[in-house]
Amino acid sequence: MPHPESTYAKFMGTTALKPRLLVVDDQPINIQVMYQIFAAEYQVFIATNGNQALNFCRTTPPDLVLLDIVMPGMDGFEVCAALKADASTKNIPVIFVTAHTDAVQETRGLELGAVDFISKPVNPAVVRARVHTQITLKFQSDLMRKLVFLDGLTGVFNRRYFDQQLAIEVARSARAQSPLALIMIDVDFFKRYNDNYGHQAGDDCLCTVAQTLKASLRRPADLVARYGGEEFACILPDTAFTDAMAMAQELEQTVRKKAIAHADSGAAHVVTVSLGVAGHSGQRPIQAATLLALADAQLYQAKHAGRARACGAELT
Numbered sequence: 001m002p003h004p005e006s007t008y009a010k011f012m013g014t015t016a017l018k019p020r021l022l023v024v025d026d027q028p029i030n031i032q033v034m035y036q037i038f039a040a041e042y043q044v045f046i047a048t049n050g051n052q053a054l055n056f057c058r059t060t061p062p063d064l065v066l067l068d069i070v071m072p073g074m075d076g077f078e079v080c081a082a083l084k085a086d087a088s089t090k091n092i093p094v095i096f097v098t099a100h101t102d103a104v105q106e107t108r109g110l111e112l113g114a115v116d117f118i119s120k121p122v123n124p125a126v127v128r129a130r131v132h133t134q135i136t137l138k139f140q141s142d143l144m145r146k147l148v149f150l151d152g153l154t155g156v157f158n159r160r161y162f163d164q165q166l167a168i169e170v171a172r173s174a175r176a177q178s179p180l181a182l183i184m185i186d187v188d189f190f191k192r193y194n195d196n197y198g199h200q201a202g203d204d205c206l207c208t209v210a211q212t213l214k215a216s217l218r219r220p221a222d223l224v225a226r227y228g229g230e231e232f233a234c235i236l237p238d239t240a241f242t243d244a245m246a247m248a249q250e251l252e253q254t255v256r257k258k259a260i261a262h263a264d265s266g267a268a269h270v271v272t273v274s275l276g277v278a279g280h281s282g283q284r285p286i287q288a289a290t291l292l293a294l295a296d297a298q299l300y301q302a303k304h305a306g307r308a309r310a311c312g313a314e315l316t
């Protein structure tokens with residue numbers, strides 16, 4: 001059986017990070033048993049009640065949750081239902097681990113969206129094999145989802161993924177009262193570039209710009225998508241407006257430094273981008289459309305102020 005780390009690396013195209021497992025149980029002895037079974041191959045995280053588990057999943061989603069049913073306060077069924085009801089956590093597989101299995105409980109758990117049921121006391125080899133199977137399936141479906149959401153030309157996320165993620169991040173920002181920033185990016189005088197160098201060169205230019213933007217984002221939660229034509233968009237969760245402005249200026253410089261010749265550009269002799277930044281403190285709920293409209297308006301300002309620059313504003 002292939003090692004979960006190599007499975008992860010293969011499916012996600014990343015360096016060999018260990019898959020992330022969340023164990024939710026209120027009994028220290030059970031936590032200890034699970035830790036011993038999985039610590040060598042997985043990053044094991046612990047939650048001792050339902051609320052902790054939900055917070056963990058919403059802020060730093062694991063690859064799989066091993067969930068006890070009987071816990072004080074919120075029980076495992078309620079936790080599973082809450083995970084499946086939230087767009088940001090619904091794809092995390094849940095395996096119930098419980099001492100009291102019967103057909104009624106098992107059916108209820110599976111109907112709530114759990115992928116498997118394991119009885120306590122657990123057999124280490126069985127639980128390891130079942131978790132490994134589910135992790136493999138999770139990575140395969142992550143990959144499928146990723147392919148559906150990639151832009152065919154540039155390889156960055158497409159508009160569909162962007163819209164979905166923006167809705168998720170706007171909701172997360174409202175819930176956590178955390179800042180959120182959006183950057184709209186448009187290649188300057190791109191029609192002239194196509195006219196001058198041809199459509200194929202135009203395509204190559206878009207790929208270079210997209211990959212340059214992608215490589216410049218440092219945090220795992222940041223994303224860049226092709227918004228349409230020669231326009232890109234970045235979502236920067238948990239990022240204050242001033243930091244987003246600094247990032248936009250850095251993106252402008254990084255694209256400029258690629259030094260892609262653009263003899264006919266009115267802004268420089270190389271390909272440049274204009275950027276519109278919209279910041280939100282997270283102190284009150286907003287609509288994704290409001291943030292988009294502000295970023296768009298700021299992009300318009302940047303174009304009219306001479307292009308090859310970033311303009312920004314923060315929602316108050």
Ligand SMILES: Nc1nc2c(ncn2[C@@H]2O[C@H](COP(=O)(O)OP(=O)(O)OP(=O)(O)O)[C@@H](O)[C@H]2O)c(=O)[nH]1
Pocket residue numbers: 153186187188189190191192194198199200201202203206228229230303307
């Ligand atoms: N090569 C190529 N060109 C594209 C693609 N998508 C959009 N374009 C071109 O991008 C150009 C965008 O032109 P405009 O919207 O007039 O903007 P611009 O010339 O960049 O001017 P400003 O945005 O005002 O700086 C159009 O000529 C489109 O045909 C693509 O996938 N490949």
